[in-house]
Every structure is written in C-alpha cells, then in structure tokens.
Amino acid sequence: MSRVANPVLDLPFDVRPDPDEFVQAAMEWHFAPDTGSPFWLERAKTLDFDPRSDIKSHEDLKLFPNIVNELRDVRVHDLVPRGYGDDARIVGVFESGGTTGAPKRVVCLRDWLDRMVAWSNANLDAHGFPRGAQWLGITPTGPHIVGQLFSSSATTHGSVGHPVDLDPRWVKRLIAEGKPEQANAYAEHVIDQAAFVLRTQDIGVMTITPPLLERLARRDELVDLVNQKVRAIRWGGTQLDPDSRDFYRAEVFPDVTLYGHYGSTMILGIAGQRLGLTDDDPCVFDAFSPYITYSVINPETKRVVSYGERGQVVMNHVSKALLLPNNLERDLAIRVEPLPGQVGDAVADIAPVARFEDEAVIEGVY
Incomplete structure (x- = not known):
C-alpha cells in the first residue's frame, strides 16, 4: 500500500x-x-x-x-x-x-520519467520543434537513460521513434586499447544504419551526439537528406564547441533548428538549452529546478566559483522517486546565473576533465 x-x-x-x-x-x-x-x-x-x-x-x-x-x-x-x-x-x-x-x-520510476519528459517536451515546443514528427535517434540505448528519453520524447512529442543501436562503452574500450581504426569503423557503421532510416522514412527530428553529427556532416548525401527532411536536431552526450555549433547553424544545416541538452544518468534527466541565446552567446543549459540542480565549484577548495568562472560540476537529483545529492561529475563548465526563480546554477561550455577518479576520461562517441 x-x-x-x-x-x-x-x-x-x-x-x-x-x-x-x-x-x-x-x-x-x-x-x-x-x-x-x-x-x-x-x-x-x-x-x-x-x-x-x-x-x-x-x-x-x-x-x-x-x-x-x-x-x-x-x-x-x-x-x-x-x-x-x-x-x-x-x-x-x-x-x-x-x-x-x-x-x-539507478532505478527510474514512471512518475519521474513522465515529469521529466513533460518538462523536456515543453522546452522543445519553446524552441520550435515540430509536434507529431517521426524521430531518428542516433544515441546510446540499452542501459543508458538517453535511449529511454529518446523513446519517450519520440512517442509523446513526436509520433514514432527510429532508434539506432549505439554502444559507447565499446568505442571507449577500443580507444583505450589503442585501436582507433576499429573505433572509427564502428562509428561509420552507426552512421550507415542512420542513413538507411534517413533515406526511407519521413524523419522530422533527429537526436544525435556531436561526434556522430560531425561524421554525418562529412557525407554530402546525408547532409542533403537532413536539409530536405529534418526540421530540428537535438544534440547532447558530449561537448559541441562554439565554432562547430556556429558552422552547423550557418553553413551545414542553415534551416534546421539546432538545440542542445546536457544530462547524466546519475540525475535521471537532462538540462535544456536556454531560449533566446544569440549567435555570440555560449550554449547555456538550464536544469529542471528544483528537481535537478547544478553547482560549479573549485575542485580543490570545494567552494562555488564566481559567475563567469570555470569549475567542476556538482549535480543534485531530489524528487519523490530518487534522492542523489552532491554528486561531483566528470565535467567542467562555466558557472552562469540561473533564470529568475530557479535554484542552483546554469552551466555553459561543458567539457570533460582529463582524469576522474584516477582514470583517464575517454569520450569517444558519447
């Protein structure tokens, strides 16, 4: 009971x-x-x-x-x-x-997932994502929550999702073992799978990681297909540097909405790109406060850095379904003032630390 x-x-x-x-x-x-x-x-x-x-x-x-x-x-x-x-x-x-x-x-309960997806869908509406579109997901699946978020978004904000299998752990292992040619072959295989979907289906929204978006953009045929069919791209999982983001927006996909998210399994969710950013602004992410909150600290002193300064991200998840506070993440970010009424920090210019818990950090494709 x-x-x-x-x-x-x-x-x-x-x-x-x-x-x-x-x-x-x-x-x-x-x-x-x-x-x-x-x-x-x-x-x-x-x-x-x-x-x-x-x-x-x-x-x-x-x-x-x-x-x-x-x-x-x-x-x-x-x-x-x-x-x-x-x-x-x-x-x-x-x-x-x-x-x-x-x-x-971690374990995810239905009431939390519904709340997180409803908040995310409202963000997509604000950024002009089309409702009822077919979605293509070139993201991790299996035990990674991003696969569940893709599926839930595709069937609630969109109409149906087309997921492509992606095992980021295998890519990281290949890179760690000094087998870049095998990692490269696997990543190209993933893009091949996405190409089959883009050629045959009416895809309106694409979810993809920045390293795989870069690979896709090397293929003229796929760039043409995205520009013909896709109205919005949601990216996340690894950093997208400002120069690349500007290049995609202005040169490669000029009529496609480009929207970023930043998340972690350990917070069971994502933060969304702030609405109204100019071309000169960094990509600022706002969390689903007060359920998901960030702070940016000096990793040596554990004190919060000043706005505009760079530090390491600490994440909190506080909801009815889960409590996971004070989690030091493997990411560095610039601390940004939050939106009015929100607690915690907004973050920008995400990048991984070089080492975390005495291990070298390898990003790979996610």
Missing part, C-alpha cells in the same frame, strides 16, 4: 514549488522509516547530521557525502522509496557510461 506524500512532491511539472519547502518535504519522504528507501534509511545511520531536521534548503544538500560510487553494488530495489508500496512502477534500470570503472546504477 502506498503512502500519501506531501503534495509539494507531486505538483504538475510546470508548477514550481517553493525550493525550501520542497527540499524539506523530500527529506521527510526519503528518511521517514515508512516511506524512505532501504538504501537511504541504512545510509542515514552513518551521517553526522539528521536530514529530516538539518536539511532546510537547497544549499544544505552539500552536507551529504557523494555516494554515487556505492551505486556500483547496491540492489536496485533498495533504491525505491517504501512509500510507493505496490505503486512503484519501475520503467528502467539505468547505468552510467562506465567511463571510470564499473558502471553505477
């Missing part, structure tokens, strides 16, 4: 809760014995503070330790809050990219 949560945790996606009230309600939900998850109820015994009484604001989330490495071994059902009872509809178990060792694992 499910428990009734504080209504602030179940507001419609487009109703922004008071951030402090929201955080306090989330702490009560995730740490009360009858509603919290087995993982957090056990982990709370090791904390030197009481989340239910000491976490009063978004700023207080930094009191939590970064527990993401523990998610390499946790049983996924231990991450599901008990308050859901029999109503915990699991739509997927998703893993990190495995860039720095064994992948970490």
